[in-house]
Amino acid sequence: MNQLQKYTWLIDTIRRAGKISHRDLSDKWERCKDLSDCRPLHRATFNRWRDAIYEQFGIMIDCQKVGGYLYYIANPENIDEDKLKKWMLDSFAVGNIIGENLSLKGRILVDEIPSGRDHLTTILEAMKENRIVEISYRPFKRSHSYTFTIEPYCVKLFENRWYVLGRNNRGEIKIYGLDRLEETLTTDATFKLPKDFDAAEFFATYFGVVIGDGTKPERIVIRANEDHKHYLRSLPLHSSQREIEDCGEYADFELFLAPTYDFVMKLLQVGSMIEVVSPAPLRKTMKGWISEMYELYRNV
DSSP states (O other), X not given: OOHXXXXXXXXXXXXXXSSBOHHHHHHHHHHOHHHHTTOXXXXXXHHHHHHHHHHHHOOOEEEEOTTSOEEEESOTHHHXXXXXXXXXXXXXXXXXXXXXXXXXXXXXXXXXXXXXXXXXXXXXXXXXXXXXXXXXXXXXXXXXOEEEEEEEEEEEEETTEEEEEEEETTXXXXXXXXGGEEEEEEEEEEOOOOTTOOHHHHTTTOSSSOOSSOOOOEEEEXXXXXXXXXXXHHSOSSTTOEEEEEOSSEEEEEEEEOOOHHHHHHHHHTGGGEEEEEOHHHXXXXXXXXXXXXXXXXXX
């Protein structure tokens, strides 16, 4: 078990408890047999972890002395307001939980994320120093790969696939799926990341990873039926999603984004449980896809 896993275990345990004593922390640690080897969490070790967590993550574990010595996260906003940090800590926490329950491995099912680990490491290391990366990229519809360089701006995880956004050697800002990379090589050449580039802002009006096709962002209203409206509330399609009205049998939601191919595919996944109310061109696009699907099955 590496140090990062230990730190994330401690952060997650305190987060879930709200406030907890060192004795209870030690007991929980000792019961995590696969992680602790049944050893207690000594106070000196705990204090070292506290200091390291603050230095690495900026997360402060403080002690409430009134009413008993109880430890808590003193600045939870440091986690809640940092999307990447929260995702990373949650991912490690889930990994730790699964690690504690490996005896159930035949009963815990996960989806494999293609591509990604080797090429992702290379690209992230290049991003740290703003180094140009040479990639061999093979599109799905091509029989061979193409080798060229990119300036890696950011990476994005979408639908269980990793992507890198970057400026290629033709000066185009494009996105490339890491599962389609055959080779990656960090070069000695460097680049300057544009001062005004903000990854979250760049993708703010996109649903997924389809960019550069000329589709403009617009206000979209969708109607979810009684069964599906709860799913949209618990897991919004997009950060701009806002509920307009709940009429019982259905609820209307508005979004502001570019209705690209991947957004249309997402709507089609849920079939008749979602209807596009507006704009009219998007309704027409949906109708076209549905008509083609009907033709496939009309003879059943």
